[in-house]
Amino acid sequence: MKTTINEIARQAGVSKATVSRVLNDSKPVSEDIRKRVLEVIESNNFKPSSVARSLSMRKSHLIGIIIPDLSNPVFSRIIAGIESYIRNLDYSLLITATDFDIDMKIQHIQILKDKGVDGLILVTDHGNDAFFQAMIDFKKPIIMIGSDSAADSIPVVKIDNYKAASEATQYLVDLGHKHIGMIRGPLDDPQSGLERFHGYRDTLKKAGLYDENLVVEGWYSFDDGFEGMEQLLNTKREMSAVFCACDLMAVGAMKCAHEKGIDVPKQLSVMGFDDVDIARMYSPSLSTVRQPFEEKGRLSIMTLVKMIEGKDANLSFQSEILPHQIIVRDSTVKYTKGAHKK
Amino acid sequence: MKTTINEIARQAGVSKATVSRVLNDSKPVSEDIRKRVLEVIESNNFKPSSVARSLSMRKSHLIGIIIPDLSNPVFSRIIAGIESYIRNLDYSLLITATDFDIDMKIQHIQILKDKGVDGLILVTDHGNDAFFQAMIDFKKPIIMIGSDSAADSIPVVKIDNYKAASEATQYLVDLGHKHIGMIRGPLDDPQSGLERFHGYRDTLKKAGLYDENLVVEGWYSFDDGFEGMEQLLNTKREMSAVFCACDLMAVGAMKCAHEKGIDVPKQLSVMGFDDVDIARMYSPSLSTVRQPFEEKGRLSIMTLVKMIEGKDANLSFQSEILPHQIIVRDSTVKYTKGAHKK
């Protein structure tokens, strides 16, 4: 039989209300009684049922996380950031994955709502109307990571993808490259797809170097990076550098180049985006744009908890743009005439 | 105001007991009443509170997962396997990470118990007495992944690390290598550390090739693999192949070799363990031992749910050994005299 608050009250010779009070420090209790109750709690190793407490307080101390893919470091590192912060607080994480399926996202919002979570963190690419409606129907605090929200009542934590991609491209331009290709993500993905491409395109246009024939598209995977590079090479156009929408694509591109006998970086500079572990591990190590994944998670959960606990209720919670950073490694070098790949 | 079962009962003109019955199909309800109730539920978009249900049924439909590190693919892929299976069932996952801290594990078992989870999956390396005691005190179903349990009432899902390491080593021997080093994990880690080392050692001993000077130790990281390789090279001993306790170490070792001007695989064959993504992406792609991570997760959660739901209560749940597989890629080649590294 599980010991309950009643049992503790009985053993301590007080009412369960008193036990509840010492449990929560909610009202003053005389020192000797508090002590006695504490002792009984201790000796029974009693822990109040969070379920009962949730029902009574209409607060579950559960936070829902919806994420596209748990095994992709781009997402799992965000989760790790969330988890390591919340671990010390009195909340637990209910985590679900969607495999990038938008209907699944909507469904999970519902499920988590039914489970009574106090708030939600959505790590997502983009949504549709039904999705935003589900968010509104959720009625409790929500934070989005990495994507824009439709409702401006929902704070977003992200980086400036446009600016980051611009800087990465400018870095390549500054190295003297004149023919810079891109393996981009899908354009219907507003952040990692569209913004990063626009940053690249606008920077090259400003430098008078933009060539739309040097742009190919793929999903954010190693295989699509590999294929993208093949396509780029098949154009037979002059190209001495490639910017990729993510590190996995960049690695795929490098692997492809390697197999075709093209030397990275001597003949071709490659730049990635994200700075996942593989970037520094690869040979050559990959120059890239670092995203603060863990910090994204940490900031999100911090803000969410504040929203839930209603502190600072007076100030509104706004979206945050976290800083990125250009990381120079071995996959990019100065352009030298003759060394480039036609 | 949140609509409750009472509100539904009122609107449908029945008692809440009846509503509960149609909600759970628990007892026969006349067809017309059922229909009427269903309509009211539908029109209010009513979902029963799982918190209240949990309290009443003493069953939370929550499953706790305790894992060392969320951002390591070796673990996150297990979680992904668990998640994709449980997604379709009426359970949710409460996930916590421990950063390999044993006290944290114990603490999390307690916390998850208080949260009322119906069962627990422990992805862990090894434990101590206090840890096993905490598992026993948990009193509800537990499954362990990848490690041995002290109590034999707790089923374990794992691979045969000894056999896998033996086969990997034998594969290297069969390629004609006579001087095979190992970068192993810590020996106080029973599975990935000790067993993999023993498989390697015993196989080489049988072949009359074991040389303890060719064994170095490290943690399962890229950096330790890199350093391990440095140590191995510093011995100045003849060595034409290296077996590493995990892929990350193997990649570190390859990177080190590369920087020292040693060609993998021409001068040195490298073999990993795990088959995480980076293995096939690396250049050269890494020969390794494939572990069925997702399947480990899937099988664990399947078994756990069965234990929780008490089906097959008559048959006991036993530990399962999942199959591994040697994956041959580009980092290992036949030994050719003269090409090896002294």
Add this chain to the structure above:
DNA sequence: TTGAAAGCGCTAACAC
């Protein structure tokens, strides 16, 4: 078949 009522374990008025 259906309803009334007790109870799951806890919190929070309210009264003393």
Add this chain to the structure above:
DNA sequence: GTGTTAGCGCTTTCAA
């Protein structure tokens, strides 16, 4: 300060 009591929203006897 402390106890009594009424919920929180649901399931489940027990009667009818």
